[in-house]
Amino acid sequence: MNKSLSMLENHPHIWRAREQSQQEERFSLGFDQLDEALNGGISTSGVIRIRTLTGIGELSLFKHVISKQRTHKMIAFVNPPGDIQAPWLATFGIDVKQVLIVKPSTEKESLWATEQCLKSTACHCVILWSNGVNTKESRRLQVAATHNDALCLLFTRPNRNSMHNSAALQTLPISLDLCLNYRQHALEVSVLKQRHGWPKDSIAIHNDWTPNNRAIKWAVEHNKVKRHVLHSVS
Amino acid sequence: MLWAYLYFHQITLDTHEKASLSVGNNSRYDTKNEARHKRTGESANGQHQPGKTQTPAVIVYCEKTNHIVQRNNGALQQGIEIGHGLAQAGALCPQVCIIPFSEEDERLTLVQLAHRLYPFVSDIVIDTHNTLAIRLDNLVHYYGGHKELWSTITHELNLSKVSYHFATAWSIEAARILALNGVDNYECDRDNIKHRLSQCSLSLTALDKKTKEALTRVGIRHVHQLLAMPVHELGRRFDNNTISYLTALRGETFPHVTLFRPAEHFEHFTLLPFDVENTQHLTPFMEKLLGYLAHYLRARNLQTSTLCFQIDFREHPSTQLEIKSALPQSTVDSWLSLLTLRIENEVLPEPAVSITLRCDNFETIEGSNGDFFSNRFNEVAQKQLIGRLNAKLGEECTFQPKVSDTHQFETMSNAEISSSISASTFTSDIVPTFLFDTPKPLTQSTKVCFGPVRLHSEWWHETPRKRDYFIAQTLYGVRMLIFKDEDNQWWAQGLFS
DSSP states (O other): OHHHHHHHHHOTTOOOTTSOOOOOOEEOOSOHHHHHHTTSSEESSEEEEEEOOTTSSTTGGGHHHHHHSSTTSEEEEESOSSEEOHHHHHHHTOOGGGEEEEOOSSHHHHHHHHHHHHHTSSEEEEEEEOSOOOHHHHHHHHHHHHHTTOEEEEEEOOOTTOTTOHHHHSOOSSSEEEEEEEETTEEEEEEEEETTSOOEEEEEEOOOOSOOSHHHHHHHHHTOOOSOOTTOOO | OOEEEEEOTTHHHHHHHHHHHHTOSOHHHHHHHHHHSOOOSOTTTTOOOTTOOSOOOEEEEETTTTEEEEEOHHHHHTTOOTTOOHHHHHHHOTTOEEEEOOHHHHHHHHHHHHHHHTTTOSOEEEEETTEEEEEOTTTHHHHTSHHHHHHHHHHHHHHTTOOOEEEEESSHHHHHHHHHTTOOBOOOOHHHHHHHHHTSBGGGSOOOHHHHHHHHHTTOOBHHHHHHSOHHHHHHHSOHHHHHHHHHHHTOSOOOOOOOOOOSSEEEEEEEEEEEOSHHHHHHHHHHHHHHHHHHHHHHTEEEEEEEEEEEESSSOOEEEEEEEEEEEOOHHHHHHHHHHHHTTOOOSSOEEEEEEEEOOOEEOOTTOTHHHHTOOOHHHHHHHHHHHHHHHOGGGEEOOOBBSOOOGGGSBOSSOOTTBOSSOOOOTTSOSEEEEEEEEOOSOOEEEEEEEEEEOOTTSSSOOEEEEEEEEOTTOOEEEEEEOTTSOEEEEEEEO
């Protein structure tokens, strides 16, 4: 009994909250609140799962990590939900020559391609869209990513309408698990699970990832015609 | 023993063509090129005829002998032959470009070539300003065969873009005769070599003029006649030099030659293809030299903190440009940024004719500067990855985005390669992350947050389109690219992530 307890005590995979967070390098996301909740940012390698709808600024959230870090290596997009536009990549700050887009026909192939990209040491970030990653597969990706100092962003559908779906609910042996929602003009990030840290709910982020009409509105409001011009009709 | 003898019959011409190619097929250089070079003939005949796609005639002229010593295909088409005088060449082709022949420049180029070959072959002898000898028999063992060894050497020579004649024989002297004869055949069988050698004319041997004349007078015109003579007979009539040459030709003595040893410091010389007037036009040539330096440093695991460029002029004394860096560096990019800053304020006193890059102080890259490994950019890994993905998933599943020169969303980014693909990507903040294959009817209620942007397709298209694009947001916060067509129908076309 005593022996088994001490074995458990000394097991290297059990992390205790009282232990000081390790002095490992982290990538800041550029949002103060979120970085604070994540102990300074996301870890530099490993798998990050993001449950989100497509098109709510989920890639822009990771802009700093994708386009500013380790730029000498490639970025792979595996199974993207649409045709990725090259001018968008350029606007995002990515060198188009450093991008590889992979469109496999099956889920299995996309997992295989992701693992190959992670293991190749040519990519620093592999972005995968997949809905059916199970525990074993995510473990494989996590190991491949950490061993080769690469990052894997896994985008999945949110489980809002699929509470009964066990695959979507289960926790995975990965570095970080996030959930994104759009509520009241802001992006809400929930940290569901993170290594060496506590979960945190509803961190509101104000991030403008598309152009807006503010400049036009401002111009219209501040440049109202004060007096009648000579040729004015009304 | 087996020696290969390489005869670079037009090394000045090759370096000139390589240098003019390296700056690209840039027309602005071409026009300068023409304007700068010495022209012969009257200007009335010397007008350039547009529409002629021939290669421009280039010749190398030796002032000492008043002979054309090298000429390219363009000159050959005009009828210029080696051995012609300058006036004859000028009469045949008034627009001919003339490079002055310099033995010293050829020797420098040859030494650079020897540096390039040295990692592959150990015993190199620089014979004259345009000939090299390489000992092969001691290397065959390491390469596992004559064929492998020779293909390694020729591959390296082809990469350095020089044309040459070569031959192999049991001694340098014998190989020399064969190479000058233009044998161009790799031969390691003794009898075959002997057969070929015996057919060669005596004029190609390195015997002095007097000896040759004496031999011709008695009817000896070919090598086989000479080799058939008994040595003691010759010994009575000719001096020691002739005898030792003949024994060397037979391969009976061990050669006493100075083997080439690479210099301990880096030095690379480039003859500019045209006179460069300002420093901006000098930069591409300097970048090329930096490339050689980076290669040199990388192979030896070194880096450096000082470089020295020497710029030579026709009359003015040479300028030394020293560039120092606070941190020892090895890559082209890091040095190039410093170079452009340094060279900005420089004014050349007169057009430059050649540049030399010198580097004496090296530092080894130590384990402590770990960025050497973390920034290791592995092109091989990239190619391997793409190859592996293509092999399993098929070629059409893996691609790199290409940009075409248009603002139409549908054709902006395509995988197919067409002529309109521009080299640089443009940025535009209204381009969506993902584009649907075909527009879908807009069925959700949305709020417009940006727009309108009106795009007309080009008038020469069969179905001209006029669309007003907006960025709209749904209840769930999804931002889409939507548009209203001419019939006031709303469509969704893309997503912003």
